[in-house]
Amino acid sequence: MPMPPIVGLEIGTAKTVALVGEMREDNHVMITGMGERPASGVRKGEIVDLENAVVGLRTVLEMAEESGRVSIRQVYLAVSGGHIQGLVNRGVVPVLDEDGEITRDDMEQAMEVARAVNLPADREVLHTICQHYCIDEQTRVLRPEGMEGARLALDMLVLHGIRARLNNTVRVVLSIPLSVQDVAFSGLCSALSVLTPEQKKSGVVVIDLGAGTTDYLCYYDGIVAAAGALGVGGDHITNDVALAFTIPISQAERLKRDSGSAVIAAANPAQKVILPPAGGFSGRSVNLRALHTVINARAEEIFLMIKNRLEKAGVGHHVGAGMLLTGGGAHLKGIGELAEKVFGLPCTIGRPRHVSGLATATEGPEYAACSGLVQYGFRTNGRQHADSLIGRLKALLGR
Amino acid sequence: MTGAKGKMAKSGITVVGVGGAGGRIADVVAEAVGDAAVVVAVNTDARALEESRAATRVQIGAGRTGGLGAGGDASVGRMAAEDDVQMIRGLFTGSGFVLVVVGLGGGTGSGAAPVIVREARNAGALTLCIAALPCGFEGPERALTAQRALKNFLEASDAVIAVPNDRLFESVGSADLAGTFGKADRTLGICAGSLIKMIDQPGQINLDFADVQHIVRDSGGTCTIGFGEGTGRKRGDAAVASLLGSPLLEKGRVIEKAESLLVSIVGGPDLTVKDVGKIMSAVSSRVREGCRVSMGTVVDEAWQGRVTITVLATDRREAARPARVAEQPVEYKEETAKPSRRRRKKPVAAQAQTVLRLETYGKGRFKGVEPTILDGEDLDIPTFVRRGIAVER
Numbered sequence: 001m002p003m004p005p006i007v008g009l010e011i012g013t014a015k016t017v018a019l020v021g022e023m024r025e026d027n028h029v030m031i032t033g034m035g036e037r038p039a040s041g042v043r044k045g046e047i048v049d050l051e052n053a054v055v056g057l058r059t060v061l062e063m064a065e066e067s068g069r070v071s072i073r074q075v076y077l078a079v080s081g082g083h084i085q086g087l088v089n090r091g092v093v094p095v096l097d098e099d100g101e102i103t104r105d106d107m108e109q110a111m112e113v114a115r116a117v118n119l120p121a122d123r124e125v126l127h128t129i130c131q132h133y134c135i136d137e138q139t140r141v142l143r144p145e146g147m148e149g150a151r152l153a154l155d156m157l158v159l160h161g162i163r164a165r166l167n168n169t170v171r172v173v174l175s176i177p178l179s180v181q182d183v184a185f186s187g188l189c190s191a192l193s194v195l196t197p198e199q200k201k202s203g204v205v206v207i208d209l210g211a212g213t214t215d216y217l218c219y220y221d222g223i224v225a226a227a228g229a230l231g232v233g234g235d236h237i238t239n240d241v242a243l244a245f246t247i248p249i250s251q252a253e254r255l256k257r258d259s260g261s262a263v264i265a266a267a268n269p270a271q272k273v274i275l276p277p278a279g280g281f282s283g284r285s286v287n288l289r290a291l292h293t294v295i296n297a298r299a300e301e302i303f304l305m306i307k308n309r310l311e312k313a314g315v316g317h318h319v320g321a322g323m324l325l326t327g328g329g330a331h332l333k334g335i336g337e338l339a340e341k342v343f344g345l346p347c348t349i350g351r352p353r354h355v356s357g358l359a360t361a362t363e364g365p366e367y368a369a370c371s372g373l374v375q376y377g378f379r380t381n382g383r384q385h386a387d388s389l390i391g392r393l394k395a396l397l398g399r
Numbered sequence: 400m401t402g403a404k405g406k407m408a409k410s411g412i413t414v415v416g417v418g419g420a421g422g423r424i425a426d427v428v429a430e431a432v433g434d435a436a437v438v439v440a441v442n443t444d445a446r447a448l449e450e451s452r453a454a455t456r457v458q459i460g461a462g463r464t465g466g467l468g469a470g471g472d473a474s475v476g477r478m479a480a481e482d483d484v485q486m487i488r489g490l491f492t493g494s495g496f497v498l499v500v501v502g503l504g505g506g507t508g509s510g511a512a513p514v515i516v517r518e519a520r521n522a523g524a525l526t527l528c529i530a531a532l533p534c535g536f537e538g539p540e541r542a543l544t545a546q547r548a549l550k551n552f553l554e555a556s557d558a559v560i561a562v563p564n565d566r567l568f569e570s571v572g573s574a575d576l577a578g579t580f581g582k583a584d585r586t587l588g589i590c591a592g593s594l595i596k597m598i599d600q601p602g603q604i605n606l607d608f609a610d611v612q613h614i615v616r617d618s619g620g621t622c623t624i625g626f627g628e629g630t631g632r633k634r635g636d637a638a639v640a641s642l643l644g645s646p647l648l649e650k651g652r653v654i655e656k657a658e659s660l661l662v663s664i665v666g667g668p669d670l671t672v673k674d675v676g677k678i679m680s681a682v683s684s685r686v687r688e689g690c691r692v693s694m695g696t697v698v699d700e701a702w703q704g705r706v707t708i709t710v711l712a713t714d715r716r717e718a719a720r721p722a723r724v725a726e727q728p729v730e731y732k733e734e735t736a737k738p739s740r741r742r743r744k745k746p747v748a749a750q751a752q753t754v755l756r757l758e759t760y761g762k763g764r765f766k767g768v769e770p771t772i773l774d775g776e777d778l779d780i781p782t783f784v785r786r787g788i789a790v791e792r
Contacts, residue, residue, distance in 0.1 A: 230778075239764050240782060240783065242764070249763070293790055294783050298781070300782075
């Protein structure tokens with residue numbers, strides 16, 4: 001039975017993207033439709049102007065419907081924002097079997113307990129991702145079924161965010177009106193999209209450099225060790241440039257794209273970039289070295305904050321597969337070089353994998369989150385019928 | 400500037416008096432500003448709180464101190480505030496501007512106030528501190544405690560006005576101890592009240608928090624506040640005379656030496672252009688060349704037949720430079736000294752520019768939206784500004 005097409009929607013700070021995906025044979029996802037438009041009404045990944053966001057979204061959906069030749073009723077929605085955080089919660093249960101053999105029931109019981117995390121009233125759980133089991137004193141057990149022990153513990157990575165802010169994004173979609181099938185953290189989607197099973201196994205960091213937020217997710221020791229988001233992104237770089245050289249935001253954005261670099265690349269300290277006059281802007285020249293210094297300071301700070309968080313989560317130096325950068329910020333010159341310098345890991349640009357179809361949507365790192373979301377949709381959708389609980393968790397883990 | 404004002408129009412002003420002296424000053428402020436601001440007293444000492452006239456009274460660290468005060472130990476004050484940090488946080492919901500008044504040198508004021516300022520700022524409010532520094536006879540230990548607390552303040556708040564008590568005492572000129580302290584508190588309270596009025600009420604010639612911030616940052620932390628008041632027919636002259644005669648401004652000498660000045664005039668509906676002109680000419684005739692003078696006027700119904708002048712003055716040579724400025728990277732000095740800069744500035748002026756940068760850059764497009772604060776740093780402010788990296792414009 002062919003599955004109905006799935007629509008992934010990301011209301012980002014810089015752009016709103018909708019992708020229509022169809023499942024082909026061999027579990028291959030084909031992108032058949034796409035809508036994209038510069039976003040309005042979003043700051044730092046969170047809705048600030050509901051009305052404007054709705055208008056923009058409508059256009060994007062119409063484009064996607066037209067190109068994908070589908071009528072869109074329901075979508076999967078990617079969310080982000082600096083408020084999204086991860087914590088590890090441990091659920092402990094006694095093993096019920098008289099012989100001490102661990103059964104599937106015990107595992108589900110442990111999941112149940114690990115998932116019941118105590119969060120402040122204004123927060124909501126977004127994802128729960130199993131890390132690993134512990135049997136009595138034995139840690140890092142991946143599949144405890146059939147093993148023997150008295151006590152089974154499970155570490156669960158719980159991603160949570162502020163309910164009202166998450167709902168604001170959902171509200172935009174509901175007012176179209178459309179229904180939301182599921183909500184997923186965009187950092188998780190990016191990872192789903194760009195990673196191979198080998199990379200997950202040997203440990204990898206994925207950083208999605210969005211305009212409003214920077215999402216990160218780290219596989220370490222075969223599990224998702226840490227994930228979260230910072231409310232700082234490419235917009236901050238642009239803003240820094242605009243403030244440093246007192247130029248309009250639009251000019252700063254252009255300057256960043258055309259001449260910006262995350263490492264100080266200008267050999268000649270006196271080298272200048274000329275900004276031609278345009279519509280009300282009288283034009284000026286900017287010192288290239290100064291421009292790179294401003295961008296470098298911000299980009300380095302973002303990486304250092306993530307590095308700091310990863311270290312806190314106990315991620316050491318065994319991130320074998322290095323790091324992947326996705327999101328629009330991955331286009332910034334020198335960003336990979338800077339990341340290598342800060343993290344001391346080899347760094348590549350992550351492009352959407354496991355998908356084919358529309359060239360733009362399957363090639364650029366800025367579409368990683370959205371194409372990952374479509375895959376997320378198929379994975380959760382497919383498993384929900386068979387085995388709702390474990391299937392969904394395993395699908396997320398990519399085991 | 401518009402961002403700051405817009406924020407304030409929507410939300411209220413909160414005045415927090417911390418510790419014994421802070422509480423007494425807050426009492427005066429409460430009287431002076433009426434319902435323009437919410438006045439809160441925070442103390443570890445339960446008895447001092449009982450006597451407070453503030454609308455909200457918060458006792459902190461009850462479990463730690465037993466309601467007996469911090470005993471002059473700033474770390475006890477700090478921990479008391481951290482104990483009840485939830486309660487403190489609750490004070491700032493909905494406030495756009497928080498003024499913290501405190502007497503430094505004791506335990507509660509020096510320890511708890513920086514925590515309170517930090518929380519206020521994290522809640523998204525603009526923060527200003529008025530801190531009274533202990534006078535000479537209080538001993539070197541209190542002076543040291545105060546200096547440490549002042550450093551914390553400079554880091555935690557948007558702007559700090561530090562007033563040496565020595566000068567305050569001179570200005571009030573009373574013989575008995577209790578009277579002297581009381582009058583000093585009253586003077587600071589009235590000054591604080593005037594500042595709030597100035598920020599709260601839109602004037603014909605407007606001054607707002609950004610102007611205050613400008614002045615205070617320029618000073619590198621400490622600046623002098625001056626106050627003059629006049630009533631009756633010749634109130635303009637009287638106010639000028641009391642301002643210039645006040646030891647707070649060293650009988651006007653501070654104005655003569657000042658690097659920049661902020662003059663706020665509050666008068667009743669009967670405030671005349673002539674009065675304003677008289678005051679301003681009296682001030683500007685005394686300033687030295689190159690001094691930056693900004694002024695504002697506020698008309699208040701309650702000020703009928705009365706005029707008050709509040710002056711904030713900065714004097715670079717006397718001001719204690721905060722560590723932040725002292726740690727400016729060396730390369731920056733080279734840059735400013737380069738003669739090839741577009742406009743050649745006098746060395747002093749160029750140096751002033753380095754300090755002023757913080758607020759001339761501001762937050763750009765993130766002004767007015769909820770700030771992204773991580774580990775006490777406002778990430779919306781450009782990184783190169785926060786790190787003090789020199790950028791050739």
